[in-house]
Amino acid sequence: MAVPMIVGSETEYGLTVHNDPDFDSIATALLLVNSYTTEQALKLLWDYDQEDPLVDARGFEIDEEYEVPDQQDNMAINKVLPNGARFYVDHAHPEFSTPECSNVLDVLRYEKAGERILNLSRIGANQLLPPGRTIIIYKNNSDQKGNSYGYHENYLMDRRTPFQTIVEQLLPFLVTRQIFCGAGKVGSENGTEYVPYQISQRGDFFETEIGLDTMVKRPIINTRDEPHADRDRYRRLHVIIGDANMSEYTTYLKVGTTMIVLQMIEDGYVVEDLELRNPVRALHDVSHDPTCKVRLPLKNGKKMTPIEFQQCFHQLAQRYVAAHSDCQALYASLVQEWGTVLDCLDRDPMELHREIDWVMKLHLLTNYMERRSSSWDDPRIAMMDLQYHDIRPDRSLYYLLERSGAARRMLLDDEIALAMEDPPEDTRAYFRGQCLKKFKHQIFGVNWDSISFNLGDGPIKRILMEEPTRGTKRHVHELLERSATAADLVANITA
Amino acid sequence: MIMERMDARARTWVGIVRCAEGGQQQVRSTSDTQTSSTETTASNLTEKGEKLKDEMDALIDEIDEVLEENAEEFVKNYVQRGGE
Numbered sequence: 001m002a003v004p005m006i007v008g009s010e011t012e013y014g015l016t017v018h019n020d021p022d023f024d025s026i027a028t029a030l031l032l033v034n035s036y037t038t039e040q041a042l043k044l045l046w047d048y049d050q051e052d053p054l055v056d057a058r059g060f061e062i063d064e065e066y067e068v069p070d071q072q073d074n075m076a077i078n079k080v081l082p083n084g085a086r087f088y089v090d091h092a093h094p095e096f097s098t099p100e101c102s103n104v105l106d107v108l109r110y111e112k113a114g115e116r117i118l119n120l121s122r123i124g125a126n127q128l129l130p131p132g133r134t135i136i137i138y139k140n141n142s143d144q145k146g147n148s149y150g151y152h153e154n155y156l157m158d159r160r161t162p163f164q165t166i167v168e169q170l171l172p173f174l175v176t177r178q179i180f181c182g183a184g185k186v187g188s189e190n191g192t193e194y195v196p197y198q199i200s201q202r203g204d205f206f207e208t209e210i211g212l213d214t215m216v217k218r219p220i221i222n223t224r225d226e227p228h229a230d231r232d233r234y235r236r237l238h239v240i241i242g243d244a245n246m247s248e249y250t251t252y253l254k255v256g257t258t259m260i261v262l263q264m265i266e267d268g269y270v271v272e273d274l275e276l277r278n279p280v281r282a283l284h285d286v287s288h289d290p291t292c293k294v295r296l297p298l299k300n301g302k303k304m305t306p307i308e309f310q311q312c313f314h315q316l317a318q319r320y321v322a323a324h325s326d327c328q329a330l331y332a333s334l335v336q337e338w339g340t341v342l343d344c345l346d347r348d349p350m351e352l353h354r355e356i357d358w359v360m361k362l363h364l365l366t367n368y369m370e371r372r373s374s375s376w377d378d379p380r381i382a383m384m385d386l387q388y389h390d391i392r393p394d395r396s397l398y399y400l401l402e403r404s405g406a407a408r409r410m411l412l413d414d415e416i417a418l419a420m421e422d423p424p425e426d427t428r429a430y431f432r433g434q435c436l437k438k439f440k441h442q443i444f445g446v447n448w449d450s451i452s453f454n455l456g457d458g459p460i461k462r463i464l465m466e467e468p469t470r471g472t473k474r475h476v477h478e479l480l481e482r483s484a485t486a487a488d489l490v491a492n493i494t495a
Numbered sequence: 496m497i498m499e500r501m502d503a504r505a506r507t508w509v510g511i512v513r514c515a516e517g518g519q520q521q522v523r524s525t526s527d528t529q530t531s532s533t534e535t536t537a538s539n540l541t542e543k544g545e546k547l548k549d550e551m552d553a554l555i556d557e558i559d560e561v562l563e564e565n566a567e568e569f570v571k572n573y574v575q576r577g578g579e
Binding site for chain 1: 550551552553554555557558559561562563567569570572573574575576577578579
C-alpha cells in the first residue's frame with residue numbers, strides 16, 4: 001500500500017508597481033513579505049541546515065548544539081506563519097508555500113489563504129509607497145516576454161518506488177493533464193509555433209524530459225531530491241510543470257488526480273504502456289490545441305489524443321478506488337468529477353466554462369472580442385490574459401466571474417479564512433503552527449523538518465521532525481497542553 | 496495554415512478564428528453550445544439564450560470598467576525576472 005500522501009504547493013507570484021519607472025522587484029518583494037500585518041508574522045530564522053537524528057515515536061528528535069548563522073538577511077527574506085505556511089522571497093518573486101496537507105481540499109484551502117495573505121501584504125506595503133504608485137500581484141506563470149516563474153507541487157512518496165518507474169509512468173500523465181489544469185495563455189513563446197491562444201501558461205518553457213534545473217531548459221520531470229523528511233523512507237517528488245490556477249475546481253482536479261496517479265504508480269497499478277515517442281513535442285502540441293484532439297505518437301506506434309490518455313488513467317483510477325476501500329474518501333468523488341470533465345472535453349471543451357481556468361479565460365476573451373469587434377492582437381486581450389490572474393478581488397477577472405456566480409467553487413470563504421490562521425491538524429504542520437502561536441518569543445529558527453528554541457541559557461535546542469505524518473493534533477495536543485513554556489515543552493519531550 | 500490543421504468539427508477553434516476575423520459574422524458563442532445540448536421548446540431556447548447573452552453583456556461591461564487603462568503600455572511594461 002502506498003505511503004500516506006502528504007502534499008503541498010509553492011506559488012511564485014508575478015509582481016509589479018504601477019507608475020514606478022524604477023521598479024525594483026527584489027526591494028518590492030522584500031517589502032511585501034515584511035508587510036503582512038499581523039502580530040503573528042514573526043521575525044524568525046529559516047533554518048537552512050539539515051542534520052540526521054534519532055527518532056521519537058511522536059515524531060521528534062533532540063539535537064545537541066546549534067551554530068548561530070548570519071541572521072539579518074535570513075529574517076528579512078523569510079516569514080513563517082502560524083498556519084504552518086512559509087512566505088518568502090525567491091529569485092525576486094514573493095513566494096508562498098502551503099503547509100503540509102493530507103488531502104487535496106486542504107491544499108486548495110491553504111493556497112487560497114495564500115492569495116489572501118499576499119493581498120493583505122500588498123495593502124500594507126502600498127501604504128509605504130509614494131502616492132500614485134500601487135503594487136499589483138499576479139498568480140500566473142508568464143510575463144508574455146520570455147520569462148516564466150513557477151508553481152510547484154510537492155508529493156510525498158515511498159523511497160522504494162524506483163525513480164525510473166515514476167518518470168516513465170508519470171510523464172504521459174503530466175503531458176496530458178493540462179487539458180483540465182491549464183490556466184490558458186494568449187500567444188506563444190520560447191520559439192514554439194505561433195498560436196493565438198493555448199491551454200497552458202508554462203508549457204512553451206519546457207525543453208527536456210528530465211533534469212535538475214528549474215530555471216532554464218526546464219524538464220517535465222524534475223529530479224530535485226530534498227525530502228525535508230527521513231530520506232531513507234521518503235522522496236519528495238517536486239513537480240514544476242504545473243500552472244498556477246485561479247479556479248478552485250481546477251486546482252482541486254489538478255492536485256487530486258496527480259495524488260491518485262502517484263499512489264497508483266507506487267502500488268504498481270499503471271500497467272498500460274503509455275510512453276510517448278516525443279514527450280516535449282507532445283507537451284507543446286497538446287497546449288497549442290484547444291480542441292484537445294491532437295493525436296500524439298506513442299513509442300509503440302499507436303496514436304492517442306490527450307483525452308484518450310487521460311481516459312486510460314481515469315479507468316485505472318476507477319478500478320483503484322474500487323479495490324482500495326481504505327483510500328481517501330475524497331478520491332471517489334474526485335474520480336467521478338474527473339470522468340465527467342473528460343466527457344465534457346470530448347464533446348466540447350467550452351462546456352467547462354465555469355470549471356476549468358483555460359476555458360473560463362477563453363470564454364471571456366472570445367465573448368469580449370465578439371462584442372467589442374476586437375481581435376487577438378488587441379492589447380486589451382493581452383491585458384485580460386494578465387488581469388485574469390490579478391489577486392485583488394475587485395480587479396481580478398477571475399474574481400469577477402466568481403462574484404457573478406460564473407465560477408464553480410469547492411470552498412466556503414470561512415474555510416479559507418480559517419486556513420489563514422490555523423495549521424492543518426493532521427500533519428507535522430500542526431506542531432509547527434502551534435509552537436509558533438504558543439511559544440513565539442522562544443523560537444529561534446524554523447524549517448520544514450525542525451524547530452529550534454532559544455531557552456535563554458545554554459545552547460539552542462533543536463527539535464527535529466523528520467516524519468511528516470507525525471506531530472499532528474492527535475500526537476501532540478496533550479503534550480502542548482501540558483507545556484506552559486518552551487522550556488517545559490523541551491523538558492517534556494526529552495523526559 | 497492553422498485552420499487546415501484543425502478539424503471542421505472543432506467548433507471551439509472555429510469560434511476562435513472567427514473572432515480573429517472580427518465580430519461581424521455570426522459566431523457560435525458559448526451560450527449556444529450550452530442551450531443546444533438540452534431539449535427545450537423553441538421559445539424556451541430563445542429565452543434562456545437571451546438571458547445568458549444579457550449576463551455575458553453585463554460581465555463584459557464590468558470587464559471594461561476594471562481593466563487597466565492604457566492596456567498597451569501596461570502590458571509592455573510588465574516584465575518579470577525568470578523564476579523557478
